Amino acid sequence: MLERNLDRAKAHKPIVIEVAGEPLGVVVPHGQGYRFLAVKLPAFAIDGQEFASVELAHVAVSQAVRDGLSPAA
Template identity: 85%
Template sequence: MQERSLDRAKAHKPIVIEVAGEPLGVVVPHADGYRFLAVKLPAFAIDGQHFETVEKAHFAVSQAVRNGTLDPAA
């Protein structure tokens, strides 16, 4: 019984989203996709947003960096 709950916990493990080697947040499985949780400012601008895939979440964070809303060297 306990092994099953451990396997489930692994399946819900957060996935780190990095841009230019800087961790900016994580995505966690949620409903029909993933929810982004920011760990650095101003990635909080997209904190809590839902994405269909991890790749779409990563792209959204990358766009925030590219648009100058986040300096990965800060």
């Protein structure tokens, strides 16, 4: 029984999302895609959002960081 729980834990292991070498959050499997959980302020604008892929989550985090650094923000 313990072995089955370990397999399930591996399947739900968070994937770190980094921008410019800085970890800003993680994605975890959720439904048919991934849910983003922010750990740094620049990424909190998209905390909790769901994405179809890890790559789409990374693009969204990168955009959130760019938007946060713009002079108009």
